[in-house]
Amino acid sequence: xxxxxxxxxxxxxxxxxxxxxxxAARRTTTSGLVAPxxxxxxxxxxxxxxxxxxxxxxxxxxxxxxxxxxxxxxxPVYLATRLVIMYARCGALDDxxxxxxxxxxxxxxxxxxxxxxxxxxxxxxxALELFIRMLRAGCKPNEFTFATVLTxxxxxxxxxxVKQVHSLIAKTNFESHMFVGSSLLDMYAxxxxxxxxxxxxxxxxxxxxxxxxxxxxxxAQLGLDDEALDLFRQLYSTGMQCNYVTFTTLLTSLxxxxxxxxxxxxxxxxxxxxxxxxxxxxxxxxxxxxKCGKLLYSRRVFDHMPQRSAISWNAMLxxxxxxxxxxxxxxxxxxxxxxxxxxxxxxxxxLSGCSHGGLVDEGLDIFDLIVKEQNAVLSIGHYGxxxxxxxxxxxxxKALDLIRDMPFEPTPAIWGSLLGACRxxxxxxxxxxxxxxxxxxxxxxxxxxxxxxxIYAAAGMWKDVFRVRNLMLEKTVTKEPxxxxxxxxxxxxxxxxxxxFHPRKKDIDAxxxxxxxxxxxxxxxxxxxxxLHDVDDEQKERMLLGHSExxxxxxxxxxxxxxxxxxxxxxxxxxxxxxxFAKFVSKVYRREISLRDKNRFHLLTDGACxxxxxx
DNA sequence: TTAGGGTTAG
Numbered sequence: 001x002x003x004x005x006x007x008x009x010x011x012x013x014x015x016x017x018x019x020x021x022x023x024a025a026r027r028t029t030t031s032g033l034v035a036p037x038x039x040x041x042x043x044x045x046x047x048x049x050x051x052x053x054x055x056x057x058x059x060x061x062x063x064x065x066x067x068x069x070x071x072x073x074x075x076p077v078y079l080a081t082r083l084v085i086m087y088a089r090c091g092a093l094d095d096x097x098x099x100x101x102x103x104x105x106x107x108x109x110x111x112x113x114x115x116x117x118x119x120x121x122x123x124x125x126x127a128l129e130l131f132i133r134m135l136r137a138g139c140k141p142n143e144f145t146f147a148t149v150l151t152x153x154x155x156x157x158x159x160x161x162v163k164q165v166h167s168l169i170a171k172t173n174f175e176s177h178m179f180v181g182s183s184l185l186d187m188y189a190x191x192x193x194x195x196x197x198x199x200x201x202x203x204x205x206x207x208x209x210x211x212x213x214x215x216x217x218x219x220a221q222l223g224l225d226d227e228a229l230d231l232f233r234q235l236y237s238t239g240m241q242c243n244y245v246t247f248t249t250l251l252t253s254l255x256x257x258x259x260x261x262x263x264x265x266x267x268x269x270x271x272x273x274x275x276x277x278x279x280x281x282x283x284x285x286x287x288x289x290x291k292c293g294k295l296l297y298s299r300r301v302f303d304h305m306p307q308r309s310a311i312s313w314n315a316m317l318x319x320x321x322x323x324x325x326x327x328x329x330x331x332x333x334x335x336x337x338x339x340x341x342x343x344x345x346x347x348x349x350x351l352s353g354c355s356h357g358g359l360v361d362e363g364l365d366i367f368d369l370i371v372k373e374q375n376a377v378l379s380i381g382h383y384g385x386x387x388x389x390x391x392x393x394x395x396x397x398k399a400l401d402l403i404r405d406m407p408f409e410p411t412p413a414i415w416g417s418l419l420g421a422c423r424x425x426x427x428x429x430x431x432x433x434x435x436x437x438x439x440x441x442x443x444x445x446x447x448x449x450x451x452x453x454x455i456y457a458a459a460g461m462w463k464d465v466f467r468v469r470n471l472m473l474e475k476t477v478t479k480e481p482x483x484x485x486x487x488x489x490x491x492x493x494x495x496x497x498x499x500x501f502h503p504r505k506k507d508i509d510a511x512x513x514x515x516x517x518x519x520x521x522x523x524x525x526x527x528x529x530x531x532l533h534d535v536d537d538e539q540k541e542r543m544l545l546g547h548s549e550x551x552x553x554x555x556x557x558x559x560x561x562x563x564x565x566x567x568x569x570x571x572x573x574x575x576x577x578x579x580x581f582a583k584f585v586s587k588v589y590r591r592e593i594s595l596r597d598k599n600r601f602h603l604l605t606d607g608a609c610x611x612x613x614x615x
Numbered sequence: 616t617t618a619g620g621g622t623t624a625g
């Protein structure tokens with residue numbers, strides 16, 4: 001009876017009503033006497049709102065709120081805060097904000113709940129703005145506020161924002177609070193300052209799985225895979241507890257390193273832990289095996305998954321594409337459409353897979369089909385893939401037309417893709433137009449000069465090769481330092497161009513000279529257009545021999561038994577001369593060579609490569 | 616009384 005006093009039954013949702021009754025029963029049995037009044041109504045509303053918060057029941061929550069308004073009930077701070085939380089958790093941020101703005105006084109909980117609502121829906125500017133309003137209103141943030149607001153320090157100004165929030169935190173004791181510290185170090189790492197992230201981590205009085213995972217993830221996100229792996233080993237040996245997020249993070253770094261042995265070991269650890277099924281973790285395993293060159297293992301993981309997300313399919317499609325297995329890309333894509341809806345990444349994976357797999361027309365057909373049937377929103381990346389497909393098939397003019405007609409300003413990557421096609425199809429006229437665009441856009445990028453020089457050299461236009469070299473000398477050109485690595489017995493051996501400091505430099509030099517004689521006898525001709533320095537031909541040959549991937553292949557040949565595949569990784573795209581070198585080594589020494597460059601795998605067997613000399 | 620930290624494909 002009491003519970004419906006002043007509350008029309010029909011207006012109160014069933015869920016809320018049930019909680020109201022439960023509260024009434026409790027109160028009746030404990031006190032034995034329940035008097036009607038404002039106190040009773042508070043508990044009814046409180047229980048009802050709590051039920052809605054727990055169940056994310058927005059509709060019922062709105063009804064309870066409407067009931068308060070109709071009954072002219074003015075909720076106290078606590079209850080109004082619960083309403084803010086209810087709306088914020090249900091994603092109804094405008095309603096949450098209305099309640100917050102209408103509160104005669106607000107506490108740290110109501111401010112924080114609202115900030116959290118904005119953070120979790122990606123409205124970071126609003127979150128930060130509200131945080132500032134909170135400070136101006138004289139409300140002191142607590143550990144929850146700091147942990148929340150830090151997650152909104154993103155975007156181009158993130159490092160300054162993190163530093164500002166950090167200076168506020170430093171005035172409190174919250175810097176060593178586990179959640180605040182984890183959030184702080186995570187944001188420093190995301191903003192690119194791994195040193196500061198590490199400093200915060202090292203200062204934490206206690207560490208848990210999340211804080212350890214956050215710092216490892218920080219190294220992984222910045223591509224510092226070696227450091228991520230080292231830190232994991234160190235923390236693991238001192239008793240760090242791992243969960244599925246830790247393993248997912250670690251697998252990302254092992255993928256980057258292409259460290260198959262560690263990858264398998266971690267997989268074994270995961271199996272022994274008997275963790276429940278997590279899609280994200282399995283997706284990481286698919287990606288790790290594919291980037292380690294073991295597609296069959298990826299497929300095995302993929303096939304055994306009880307559930308798959310679009311990301312699982314995309315990871316598998318990318319894997320086939322990366323290995324140049326075009327027909328599997330197309331076949332898997334067809335199966336995918338029966339199970340889940342392809343997304344924009346799927347289209348990228350299929351287009352790039354068809355391009356790398358040599359299935360030009362199939363790729364163009366799928367592109368037309370998806371664009372027509374699904375009204376897909378196309379990004380510049382999709383256009384890049386189609387331009388790549390047209391370029392691969394030699395339809396350079398069509399590719400040029402598409403660049404002119406597409407609704408995006410062409411980026412250097414787009415022109416670069418076309419320039420690569422001009423090199424493969426030795427098209428000087430289009431190549432010159434494209435190169436001019438590129439040289440205007442990024443005059444300091446050495447790679448563009450090299451490819452233009454390759455084109456002239458392939459066409460026998462030696463005067464122009466000379467002209468490009470002089471052009472390059474006039475500018476200050478830079479090149480990301482190339483490095484290659486090979487993993488033998490879990491030890492990573494890294495080589496830089498003309499590595500002078502490798503402990504086995506003498507042995508490697510002797511072996512590479514021996515290889516050079518052998519492959520030259522089999523018909524290898526060095527491609528001097530890959531060197532643009534103003535030196536004589538003999539010196540050019542010496543410089544080419546210093547390329548990091550040649551050193552790594554040579555080191556592999558020296559240190560692995562006959563018959564074993566040599567697996568080498570490179571951080572940039574492989575150069576024409578090194579590709580040719582590897583082809584001859586595979587033939588003369590009867591060795592399969594797997595070369596993973598920035599974009600894809602080259603599997604070289606008996607003088608031929610799976611990329612079909614287009615990459 | 617309550618708000619909170621780490622993760623996968625390109």
